[in-house]
Amino acid sequence: MSQSLKIDIWSDVACPWCYIGKRRLESALERLTERDGARPDVTVEYHSFELSPDTPVDFEGTATEFLARHKGIPLAQAQQMQDHVTRLAAAEGVEFRTDRVRHTRTLKAHELLHLAKAHGKQYEMKERLLAAYFTEGRHVGHSSDLADLAAEVGLDRDEVLAALDSGRFAGDVAADIAQARAYGINGVPFFVLDGRYGVSGAQDPAVFVQAIDEATKAAAGTEEHADA
Amino acid sequence: MPDAPRSAVGRSAPARPAPPEADTANGPDESAGPTAPVLSMLADDGAACVDGVCALPDPVTP
Numbered sequence: 001m002s003q004s005l006k007i008d009i010w011s012d013v014a015c016p017w018c019y020i021g022k023r024r025l026e027s028a029l030e031r032l033t034e035r036d037g038a039r040p041d042v043t044v045e046y047h048s049f050e051l052s053p054d055t056p057v058d059f060e061g062t063a064t065e066f067l068a069r070h071k072g073i074p075l076a077q078a079q080q081m082q083d084h085v086t087r088l089a090a091a092e093g094v095e096f097r098t099d100r101v102r103h104t105r106t107l108k109a110h111e112l113l114h115l116a117k118a119h120g121k122q123y124e125m126k127e128r129l130l131a132a133y134f135t136e137g138r139h140v141g142h143s144s145d146l147a148d149l150a151a152e153v154g155l156d157r158d159e160v161l162a163a164l165d166s167g168r169f170a171g172d173v174a175a176d177i178a179q180a181r182a183y184g185i186n187g188v189p190f191f192v193l194d195g196r197y198g199v200s201g202a203q204d205p206a207v208f209v210q211a212i213d214e215a216t217k218a219a220a221g222t223e224e225h226a227d228a
Numbered sequence: 229m230p231d232a233p234r235s236a237v238g239r240s241a242p243a244r245p246a247p248p249e250a251d252t253a254n255g256p257d258e259s260a261g262p263t264a265p266v267l268s269m270l271a272d273d274g275a276a277c278v279d280g281v282c283a284l285p286d287p288v289t290p
Contacts, residue, residue, distance in 0.1 A: 015282065017275045020275070021274070051277050051278075066280075067281065071281055175262070181261065182261060182263055186278055186279075187276035187277055187279075193270070196268060197269070197270045198268065198269045199274070200269070200272050200274050201272075201273065201274020203274040210270070
């Protein structure tokens with residue numbers, strides 16, 4: 001009997017490699033579907049990781065300018081980094097508009113992702129937030145803007161506003177970050193397969209295929225051993 | 229496993245889990261937060277954002 005494989009992903013919204021990694025994992029799942037004639041039984045859950053909790057919600061400037069001002073990276077080098085990652089994103093079919101990006105703290109966006117999870121819409125919400133931030137230049141730091149985006153994926157706008165304003169899911173965000181710390185994760189995206197295997201970074205789809213195969217095989221072996 | 233794209237533009241610290249800092253002299257610290265199993269790494273050093281900087285990983289030295 002085939003085993004369902006759980007993939008836990010630690011990720012941020014303001015994280016280009018997280019968006020690229022999401023696309024590459026999706027490509028890997030499509031490859032597995034084509035190879036095996038059926039979609040693999042995989043469940044994905046996103047977890048919170050704040051890359052720059054020191055970012056002001058109302059930072060005036062682009063992500064490139066934030067890197068220059070707050071991380072001490074020369075503006076020209078920061079721009080070069082952004083241009084490079086933009087080209088790699090395009091190769092995955094994702095349009096990055098770094099000229100439009102409105103850099104902000106992502107704490108509230110993470111709280112929204114936990115609310116969306118409670119309603120079974122976390123994956124759609126994650127995709128909507130990434131596209132809003134990287135492609136559309138939407139602000140993802142204020143409750144009202146987040147509520148608008150949440151409504152687009154079918155969540156109740158008033159419920160979202162109340163939850164974000166009260167910090168109802170702040171504890172869940174903190175718990176995710178503490179769990180990442182316990183794993184020793186210091187960068188994202190980071191993928192944990194079956195709670196036992198790690199894949200760090202936005203790997204090539206072929207690497208994800210191999211990792212999913214290995215984790216699935218190991219889980220099946222464990223089940224057979226337990227049945228013996 | 230295919231090589232990850234490399235660049236001389238910027239270098240980031242690896243995003244792999246660091247081994248936990250062990251301090252067993254006084255027994256387990258109950259206030260240290262959640263514990264987690266040590267992960268078996270199936271793939272390491274992929275492109276990642278670390279401390280707000282999203283550069284490419286360091287090239288692997290042969």
